[in-house]
Amino acid sequence: MKYRVLVSDPLAEEGIEILKEFADVDVNTGLTEDQLVASIGNYDALLVRSGTEVTARVIDAGERLKFIGRAGAGVDNIDTEAATRRGIIVANAPEGNTLAATEHTMAMMLSLARNIPQATASLKKGEWKRSKFMGVELNDKVLGIMGFGRIGREVAKRAQALEMKIIAYDPFITQERAASLGVEMVPLDELFRRADVITVHTPLIKETRHVINAKTIATMKDGVRLINCARGGIIDEAALADAITSGKVAGAALDVFESEPPTDSPVIGLDKVIITPHLGASTVEAQQNVAISVANQCISVLSGGAAKYVVNAPMIPAEQQALVEPYAVLAQKMGSLLIQLTDGRLESIKVTYGGEAAALPNTKFITRIILKGMLDPILQAPVNIVNAEFVAKERGIRLSETTTEEAHGFRNIISITAKTDKMTESVSGSVSAPDHARIVSIGGYMTDLTPTGHVVISRHTDKPGVIGKAATILGRVNVNIAGMQVGRHKPGEEALMVLTVDSAVPAEAMDEIKKIDGIHTVKHAEI
Numbered sequence: 001m002k003y004r005v006l007v008s009d010p011l012a013e014e015g016i017e018i019l020k021e022f023a024d025v026d027v028n029t030g031l032t033e034d035q036l037v038a039s040i041g042n043y044d045a046l047l048v049r050s051g052t053e054v055t056a057r058v059i060d061a062g063e064r065l066k067f068i069g070r071a072g073a074g075v076d077n078i079d080t081e082a083a084t085r086r087g088i089i090v091a092n093a094p095e096g097n098t099l100a101a102t103e104h105t106m107a108m109m110l111s112l113a114r115n116i117p118q119a120t121a122s123l124k125k126g127e128w129k130r131s132k133f134m135g136v137e138l139n140d141k142v143l144g145i146m147g148f149g150r151i152g153r154e155v156a157k158r159a160q161a162l163e164m165k166i167i168a169y170d171p172f173i174t175q176e177r178a179a180s181l182g183v184e185m186v187p188l189d190e191l192f193r194r195a196d197v198i199t200v201h202t203p204l205i206k207e208t209r210h211v212i213n214a215k216t217i218a219t220m221k222d223g224v225r226l227i228n229c230a231r232g233g234i235i236d237e238a239a240l241a242d243a244i245t246s247g248k249v250a251g252a253a254l255d256v257f258e259s260e261p262p263t264d265s266p267v268i269g270l271d272k273v274i275i276t277p278h279l280g281a282s283t284v285e286a287q288q289n290v291a292i293s294v295a296n297q298c299i300s301v302l303s304g305g306a307a308k309y310v311v312n313a314p315m316i317p318a319e320q321q322a323l324v325e326p327y328a329v330l331a332q333k334m335g336s337l338l339i340q341l342t343d344g345r346l347e348s349i350k351v352t353y354g355g356e357a358a359a360l361p362n363t364k365f366i367t368r369i370i371l372k373g374m375l376d377p378i379l380q381a382p383v384n385i386v387n388a389e390f391v392a393k394e395r396g397i398r399l400s401e402t403t404t405e406e407a408h409g410f411r412n413i414i415s416i417t418a419k420t421d422k423m424t425e426s427v428s429g430s431v432s433a434p435d436h437a438r439i440v441s442i443g444g445y446m447t448d449l450t451p452t453g454h455v456v457i458s459r460h461t462d463k464p465g466v467i468g469k470a471a472t473i474l475g476r477v478n479v480n481i482a483g484m485q486v487g488r489h490k491p492g493e494e495a496l497m498v499l500t501v502d503s504a505v506p507a508e509a510m511d512e513i514k515k516i517d518g519i520h521t522v523k524h525a526e527i
């Protein structure tokens with residue numbers, strides 16, 4: 001069956017064309033939440049821009065939904081938590097419109113300084129008012145950039161060409177990084193105090209909502225100019241309207257609003273406020289970039305692969321993928337083997353990364369793959385790297401992850417211990433070459449097992465005859481033994497036997513093996 005994709009905001013044709021090669025695509029813009037809820041159940045993927053509110057209701061109704069793509073940067077219109085809960089990958093296209101938003105910010109700053117929109121409107125009315133539209137120079141003025149990410153940094157570079165002095169605030173960017181760009185990082189209160197023009201380039205999150213408010217505006221320079229081409233709500237519009245009316249703020253340029261379209265905003269009618277209808281990303285080039293990016297990510301996810309810009313799962317940067325991949329493959333197999341060796345209700349899972357594995361760039365990603373390997377076979381709902389941790393937590397399974405230099409004689413080792421209400425079981429594995437990984441111990445017994453195919457694993461008393469009897473039973477039901485390993489701590493005590501077999505073992509044969517005198521436990525697993 002062909003996949004079905006719904007595009008619910010205007011998306012550049014270049015992206016739609018790519019999608020059509022792979023899936024049935026419906027472009028249906030302007031849907032209400034109810035209409036979206038009613039139709040989303042028919043689709044495997046949903047692609048949006050900022051115009052669609054992808055609420056928990058929409059996500060929960062999307063029974064087939066596997067991917068939500070945002071053709072742009074901000075994902076505040078998508079309930080990513082609800083998507084995570086359902087194991088739906090959310091990805092965006094954060095790089096495609098950076099320059100478009102940057103250039104829009106520059107256009108807004110220059111327009112604000114020289115009253116270009118107001119002067120245009122006046123002249124079009126037949127007026128010729130030159131003194132009314134006296135402007136200010138940006139040269140030598142202090143530009144305060146709040147949020148020094150992709151757009152903030154590009155704005156800084158261009159403002160330097162205007163010979164502005166740049167100060168910036170971003171809690172996640174180091175002084176050194178900013179200094180290399182000739183920018184001074186300052187605390188936020190200092191930025192507010194010193195800047196002649198303030199432009200915001202952060203996401204809208206708890207910490208940034210109304211960060212520009214009556215109180216913070218009072219600390220700013222008289223005649224400050226404010227720009228918001230990031231997200232409505234970072235500036236408190238009511239406070240801005242008051243500050244413009246009182247003359248404290250000389251002007252503001254807004255591309256985004258607390259509510260869009262901004263029908264009730266107190267700032268819209270003010271002469272000193274220039275506005276555009278969320279046009280930051282609206283260039284031909286940016287729209288092509290973001291549409292192509294989400295289309296490709298959508299196809300990749302629906303084909304069982306990964307998305308480049310996942311926002312709700314740990315990401316492995318492309319340059320580290322070759323390093324992490326062999327561990328990820330081993331991890332999933334170890335998780336799958338371990339769950340097949342345990343009985344009872346899972347209570348806790350402990351993962352230890354030893355030796356070189358401890359230095360892997362994203363062990364959290366591998367831990368989620370282990371969880372997927374363990375939980376996917378035993379749960380109704382699909383478990384993937386997006387929701388694995390959430391699913392474990394929801395079921396009260398305690399998860400711990402530790403790293404250690406100790407690798408027990410291997411270069412790297414991953415050990416997983418699972419505790420259920422009935423037993424504790426563990427497996428360890430090691431990657432010896434990119435295409436060669438092994439299970440190196442089970443339940444504390446040394447093994448050397450290539451993790452593919454069928455295995456029969458028993459714990460038994462180390463005494464003559466036990467292994468022979470098991471082998472005879474397998475032979476009788478025509479199951480060929482490809483390899484055998486026995487591990488024990490001391491002669492005559494408990495031993496572990498691992499038989500690799502060429503096909504599945506019938507349940508009756510397993511029952512028979514279980515009854516052999518000396519066998520304590522026996523399990524059949526497929527990895």
Ligand SMILES: NC(=O)C1=CN([C@@H]2O[C@H](COP(=O)(O)OP(=O)(O)OC[C@H]3O[C@@H](n4cnc5c(N)ncnc54)[C@H](O)[C@@H]3O)[C@@H](O)[C@H]2O)C=CC1
Pocket residue numbers: 072073074075094097098101146147148149150151152169170171172173201202203204207208229230231255256278279280281282
């Ligand atoms: N108007 C439009 O059409 C467009 C708007 N945007 C919006 O612009 C904003 C910035 O986008 P990008 O630069 O691509 O994102 P980015 O993720 O590259 O940069 C955001 C920066 O904000 C910083 N930040 C986070 N919390 C902060 C806080 N409390 N105080 C100061 N800085 C904080 C982060 O460390 C990061 O460096 C986003 O809100 C995005 O949605 C992006 C493209 C087009």
Ligand SMILES: O=C(O)C(=O)COP(=O)(O)O
Pocket residue numbers: 049050051071072073074075097278279280281282
């Ligand atoms: O990418 C972003 O964050 C934007 O705000 C652009 O929004 P749009 O795709 O033009 O609706």
